[in-house]
Amino acid sequence: MDIPYTIESRPDTGLYNAKLGIWLFLASEVMLFGGLFSAYVLLRVGAAPGMWPHGWLNVTLGTINTLLLALSAITTLLAWAACKVRDFTKFKIFHGCTILLALSFLTIKSFEYHDKLIHYEIKLNNGTFADGHLVEKSPDFDLAKKTGTVTLHGRIATDEKDLMDLRSPEAKSAKLDEVTVAATDIKSMGNYGPRHNTFTAIYFTLTGLHALHIFGGTVVIFYFWGPGSRMWKTDPERFTNRIEVSGLFWHFVDLVWIFLFPVLYLT
Amino acid sequence: MSSTVQQFPPFREPQPAHDDHGHAEHHEPGFWSKYIFSTDHKVIGIQYGFTSLCFLLFGFFLMLLMRWQIAHPGVPVPLLGPLLEKVLGQPAAGGIISPELYNSFGAMHGTIMVFLGVVPLAFAAFGNYVVPLMIGAPDMCFPRVNMASFHAYFLGGAVMVVSFFIPGGAAQAGWTSYSPLATTIPTDGQAFWLIGMVLLITSSLLGAVNFIATIIQLRAPGMTWMRLPWFVWAQFVTAFILLLAFPPLEAAGVLQLMDNLAGTSFFLPTGLAVGGQLVDRSGGGSPLLWQHLFWFLGHPEVYVLILPAMGIVIEVIANNTRKPIWGYKSLVYSVLAVGFLSFIVWAHHMYLTGMGQKIATFFQATTMIISIPSVIILTCMFLSLWGGSIRINTPMLFALGFLPMFGIGGLTGLPLGLAACDLLLHDTYYIIAHFHYVVAPGTIFALFAGVYFWFPKITGRKMNEFWGRVHFWCSLAFMNIVFMPMFLQGIKGMLRRMSNGGELYSVAKVPGAIDALPGNIIQLNGVILWAAVCLGIAQIPFIINLFWSISHGEKVGDNPWRATTLDWQTPTPPPHGNFTEEQVIEHGPYEYSVPGATEDFTPQGGPAKHPTAHSHTSADH
Numbered sequence: 001m002d003i004p005y006t007i008e009s010r011p012d013t014g015l016y017n018a019k020l021g022i023w024l025f026l027a028s029e030v031m032l033f034g035g036l037f038s039a040y041v042l043l044r045v046g047a048a049p050g051m052w053p054h055g056w057l058n059v060t061l062g063t064i065n066t067l068l069l070a071l072s073a074i075t076t077l078l079a080w081a082a083c084k085v086r087d088f089t090k091f092k093i094f095h096g097c098t099i100l101l102a103l104s105f106l107t108i109k110s111f112e113y114h115d116k117l118i119h120y121e122i123k124l125n126n127g128t129f130a131d132g133h134l135v136e137k138s139p140d141f142d143l144a145k146k147t148g149t150v151t152l153h154g155r156i157a158t159d160e161k162d163l164m165d166l167r168s169p170e171a172k173s174a175k176l177d178e179v180t181v182a183a184t185d186i187k188s189m190g191n192y193g194p195r196h197n198t199f200t201a202i203y204f205t206l207t208g209l210h211a212l213h214i215f216g217g218t219v220v221i222f223y224f225w226g227p228g229s230r231m232w233k234t235d236p237e238r239f240t241n242r243i244e245v246s247g248l249f250w251h252f253v254d255l256v257w258i259f260l261f262p263v264l265y266l267t
Numbered sequence: 268m269s270s271t272v273q274q275f276p277p278f279r280e281p282q283p284a285h286d287d288h289g290h291a292e293h294h295e296p297g298f299w300s301k302y303i304f305s306t307d308h309k310v311i312g313i314q315y316g317f318t319s320l321c322f323l324l325f326g327f328f329l330m331l332l333m334r335w336q337i338a339h340p341g342v343p344v345p346l347l348g349p350l351l352e353k354v355l356g357q358p359a360a361g362g363i364i365s366p367e368l369y370n371s372f373g374a375m376h377g378t379i380m381v382f383l384g385v386v387p388l389a390f391a392a393f394g395n396y397v398v399p400l401m402i403g404a405p406d407m408c409f410p411r412v413n414m415a416s417f418h419a420y421f422l423g424g425a426v427m428v429v430s431f432f433i434p435g436g437a438a439q440a441g442w443t444s445y446s447p448l449a450t451t452i453p454t455d456g457q458a459f460w461l462i463g464m465v466l467l468i469t470s471s472l473l474g475a476v477n478f479i480a481t482i483i484q485l486r487a488p489g490m491t492w493m494r495l496p497w498f499v500w501a502q503f504v505t506a507f508i509l510l511l512a513f514p515p516l517e518a519a520g521v522l523q524l525m526d527n528l529a530g531t532s533f534f535l536p537t538g539l540a541v542g543g544q545l546v547d548r549s550g551g552g553s554p555l556l557w558q559h560l561f562w563f564l565g566h567p568e569v570y571v572l573i574l575p576a577m578g579i580v581i582e583v584i585a586n587n588t589r590k591p592i593w594g595y596k597s598l599v600y601s602v603l604a605v606g607f608l609s610f611i612v613w614a615h616h617m618y619l620t621g622m623g624q625k626i627a628t629f630f631q632a633t634t635m636i637i638s639i640p641s642v643i644i645l646t647c648m649f650l651s652l653w654g655g656s657i658r659i660n661t662p663m664l665f666a667l668g669f670l671p672m673f674g675i676g677g678l679t680g681l682p683l684g685l686a687a688c689d690l691l692l693h694d695t696y697y698i699i700a701h702f703h704y705v706v707a708p709g710t711i712f713a714l715f716a717g718v719y720f721w722f723p724k725i726t727g728r729k730m731n732e733f734w735g736r737v738h739f740w741c742s743l744a745f746m747n748i749v750f751m752p753m754f755l756q757g758i759k760g761m762l763r764r765m766s767n768g769g770e771l772y773s774v775a776k777v778p779g780a781i782d783a784l785p786g787n788i789i790q791l792n793g794v795i796l797w798a799a800v801c802l803g804i805a806q807i808p809f810i811i812n813l814f815w816s817i818s819h820g821e822k823v824g825d826n827p828w829r830a831t832t833l834d835w836q837t838p839t840p841p842p843h844g845n846f847t848e849e850q851v852i853e854h855g856p857y858e859y860s861v862p863g864a865t866e867d868f869t870p871q872g873g874p875a876k877h878p879t880a881h882s883h884t885s886a887d888h
Contacts, residue, residue: 001405001844005484017408017484024476028514035518035560039533042556048537051551195530198551202533205525 312396337768377442403487423466446534489852501578519560576713588655661735676704697757728820741805
């Protein structure tokens, strides 16, 4: 039994099965990210005045990541074009670049996550806030037993609102220094992980889900680049279709980032 | 009206093909590849059908236990009590269903019936088995994706079932899982629920992509859009609803999973206190956001439940009235309209949330508008009966039963769609009665019709007609005795989700007080309980009939119902690849009793006219 139109297009629709399938899948992905973006909008609109963060993310790294993905979109397209003109060597080169670009993206992303996870906000008993990146915890530091000290590279803020807008002139002119706090002075302490506030929550969720898509796409492209490319010898037409379909997914993932970058980094 | 009625000669079935000497070129696959890892759409359809019927029975038993607790609060469950205590431990101590256990039974009854029972049966089981046959396709577009879809479904079901046995038991926040309740209950049931849901959503996504692609790409030559049987149209629209409405719930599920596991506050407002203690969360989230995302799926889901069922009813009615379905084009455009409108009515579940008068007005208007195409569909079904020479058999009885039952369910929905009356009826048993009329005697009756109707295609034998009728009449009677009193209870103000079934109201012995429920309303709980037990007993003939008929039913040929659609033009059971010869379609789906034709049905298509194509035995080249 053969299923029709796995390779050649059906005349009246102009599509082969997998191409239609991936477009339908992408439609549902649009709804998935659409749901998450609507959640972002509602959370941001509903935030208390002055409590939605600005400038918390590193725009330089974000820009580099944007360029990496844009470049990978180009190499993906060229890899498919190389298949179309039956140039297997060029395909290998271009999709090799795609994989490297994707891995660079994930590396930079994990640096950004790490930067957030070592960033602490400490509520002090006197009502002020110590905020900054963790330098060290003394060996006997234990928050529950109230022993030891913790050292941050950052500053002391009198109001939590001062920590929200890092693009304000005051925040830019603030001096960052090493701040050491004794456990006995600490009311509560937490890093800028997902539970810190709704911004970090949606940031980690959206970019995390996007990173999972990048990872999945990379695995698929790596398979077609490596072991899966044996199909080139037996059925180049079908292989080219596979590159096209996986490429469509990759372009979608890039497109999601094009929305994520301004929404999270630039506003 | 003056045209003479043509008399058709008695139908003689063509001799069944002698294919028992087997297809030599197919070697028989082993047990694992045949039944577990099969990529054949028919096997996957049967897998879905069997699993979902089991889940329907499981969900029914949960309901029986709840009904006992409602009718006899705090009394140990007879027969099953000791077993419950043994299996579930503390929450069922002494065989009594504790309020926590009642809550998780309630949540899981809804989840299992909707996501593991009715949708997989209506969409995945019937869709998988019948749609490729009806459009003349050899299989689904992506057979391996199809297999993955079933495995994801099975895994999701397993996660849901396992969650009963974890410490603290299954999810307790209702099938709607409203936040912050769903996050503040200190057990892991909700996390299991969410992971199970993500798997089920994945399953339905894979299924939906496959269905749409199959219907668009694999229609046989000549099978134009307006020649598609309406069942296929219904499945097509259902697939689109699943494709586009489920992902927002997946998004919501991911967010709630973050709330439950990573300590975020997507759906937790600032200043949330539980048990008098401020919750250690950042706050700033929105409980309303969950409801919007949930009902963005939740309402289209209603049409996922009903459209495939309507598709089955149309097929059965056309076949048994022996005349074309009335208003085929109206049906097609109506189902498209329903599919589109189902995306913009969701907030009529949220009139009481304080989301705002203007929004409520908008959704009230769209809700009234969506009833128009739904009524057109039902009207076409009724009008199709007019002037037909109706054959009464079990599938037709269930299809006819569907019409008034769904009518009651639909019409009682109108007061709920209007914000003013909904304020009164919200969260009462009226709601329970309304949507159960749509889904239980509505959808499930249609699904029974489908089982009885396509059983001969799957097995080559008919189910027993007498026991089928017993099953129908008993089910019809007891369904109504179960659900009709709930309308009354709801109008009198009995709230849903109470583990003691309104006992608190009945003990309020204030003479003439408005908030006390009359004693006879409370007593109806006893009536409902025993009707539900009888409803369960009424399913026994069906279960026995189903299994007994596989080997002992009356043997029939390829087309026992004398139907026009392509699913009946294949050998029985259809072989791998479905059609022994390429099909060419030359007729519409419901050409029954065409004047001048030799039989009272004209098959949609037949083998392409090859020089050697007329003999059945030359099927395998």
